[in-house]
Amino acid sequence: MESISLIIGCGYLGKRLLGFLSGQQCYVTNRARKIYEAGSAKNVQALTLDINNKESWSNLANLPDKQELLIYFLVTPRQVDRTVFTDFIQRLNQFTIKRAILVSSTVVYGNVDRIVDADSEVNIDSERAERQYNIEQDWLANIKNGVVVRFAGIYGPDRVIGKNGIINGEAISGDPDGWLNLIHVDDGAQLIKRVSEMDQPEFRELACDGNPVKRYDYYSFLAQQLKQALPEFDQNDNARGSGRRCDNTITMTRTRWRPEHADFRKVLTTLIH
Numbered sequence: 001m002e003s004i005s006l007i008i009g010c011g012y013l014g015k016r017l018l019g020f021l022s023g024q025q026c027y028v029t030n031r032a033r034k035i036y037e038a039g040s041a042k043n044v045q046a047l048t049l050d051i052n053n054k055e056s057w058s059n060l061a062n063l064p065d066k067q068e069l070l071i072y073f074l075v076t077p078r079q080v081d082r083t084v085f086t087d088f089i090q091r092l093n094q095f096t097i098k099r100a101i102l103v104s105s106t107v108v109y110g111n112v113d114r115i116v117d118a119d120s121e122v123n124i125d126s127e128r129a130e131r132q133y134n135i136e137q138d139w140l141a142n143i144k145n146g147v148v149v150r151f152a153g154i155y156g157p158d159r160v161i162g163k164n165g166i167i168n169g170e171a172i173s174g175d176p177d178g179w180l181n182l183i184h185v186d187d188g189a190q191l192i193k194r195v196s197e198m199d200q201p202e203f204r205e206l207a208c209d210g211n212p213v214k215r216y217d218y219y220s221f222l223a224q225q226l227k228q229a230l231p232e233f234d235q236n237d238n239a240r241g242s243g244r245r246c247d248n249t250i251t252m253t254r255t256r257w258r259p260e261h262a263d264f265r266k267v268l269t270t271l272i273h
Contacts, residue, residue, distance in 0.1 A: 003068040003098050005196075008051065009075035012159060013103065017072060017189040018044060027063060031056075051088050052081040060091060068098040070196045073139070077105075077132050085135070089142040097144040099196045104150045106181060106208070106246055108133045113179065113242035117250045118150070118206040140203060147201050149192050152208035152246050155264070156185035160271055166223050171234040176216035179243035183207045184261035194257045202254055208246035209262045221265055225272045 005021055007014045010028035018026060029049035047063075050056045063069070071092065092100070109116045110123025124130050136148045155161050161182070165172065188207045195201045219231040252258055261267045 003070050004064060005070045005072065006063065007072045007074060008049070009073065009079070011074060012156075013154060013185055013188060014072065014074045016156070016185045017193065020186075020189055020193050025064075025067075029059075051075060052079075052084055054084065054087070057088065057091050060095075063095065065095065067096070069095045069100075070098055071100040071143075072192060072196070073100065073102040077128070077135055080135055082134065082138065085138050086142055089139065093142070093144050099198075099201070100139075100143045100146045101192050101196055102136065102139040102143075102146065102148050103192065104136050104148050105132050106150050106152050106206070106244065108136070108150065109244045109246075111178075111243050114244055115247050116206075116244045117247045118202065118204050118254075119250060147195055147203060147205070149188075149195060149205045149207050151188055152181035152183045152206075154183055154185050154188060155267075155271075157271060159185070160222070160268065162219055162222055163226065163272075166219065166226055166228050166231060169229065171232045172215060172219050173234050174215055175235055175242060176214065176219075176233045177242070178215050179212045179245050180215055180218050181208045181212050181244070181246040182264050183209055184259065184264075184267060187259040187261055190260075191251070191255065191257045194255050198255065205251045205255065206246060206248055207251075208248050209259045209264065210246070210248040210252075211262055211264070212245040213264065218264070222268060225268055 004025040007017060007028045010030055025043045027045050027047055029047045031050045047059050048056060049059055107129045108122040109120060110125040110129065112123055122133055124133055140146050140148060153161055191207050195205060223230050
């Protein structure tokens with residue numbers, strides 16, 4: 001059976017993903033109808049859909065019902081109303097689902113300095129982490145063939161983390177010796193595409209470049225590239241503590257995926273100059 005792709009919440013990551021879905025039939029959803037042109041993707045159709053508005057779910061009837069779906073759920077947690085989320089998932093379950101991938105965040109690992117991978121226990125130490133983890137649990141407990149991929153900080157073309165703050169001379173929130181974990185948007189898109197194609201993926205994977213960097217080192221390098229003053233740090237923000245160090249070894253072994261952009265320094269020089 002031929003598969004079609006459904007991207008729910010087609011923002012920065014989703015648009016890059018479209019570029020890798022060459023020749024596939026793709027449907028993308030957003031609350032406002034948009035036309036998408038991305039890379040080499042063909043046959044892209046837009047659906048108007050608000051996951052929190054049951055009336056809009058009727059637009060899912062425009063999807064072919066004789067084909068398997070590859071679902072990529074890329075909606076940010078703050079946009080998910082959990083009082084109707086399970087009902088929305090059950091609506092999706094009316095289709096034949098080959099794989100349903102929810103993009104989550106490494107925030108669920110907490111801000112303690114420790115090495116984590118896809119199989120590490122969570123450490124829910126903030127309201128944001130709790131919300132994200134609950135959405136993960138809703139997804140895995142209800143969707144057919146569900147997978148969660150937890151993402152580190154996404155960067156890439158037109159999105160350099162901290163760039164505007166450095167240019168504006170703003171203090172950086174958090175401990176300068178705390179850790180940042182990054183993933184280039186194209187590497188993240190390739191990972192979730194790879195997981196969608198696997199016969200028996202694990203329930204959880206981790207999207208990161210495998211090279212944690214201290215905040216001071218990252219922002220200092222960024223400032224140098226931008227020819228700006230070295231950053232100052234505001235350590236009064238306890239929400240951004242030491243942070244975890246993300247290890248992608250298990251995910252690479254299981255999926256045979258490899259990030260092409262493992263050194264953020266090489267990438268930033270091309271994104272800025």
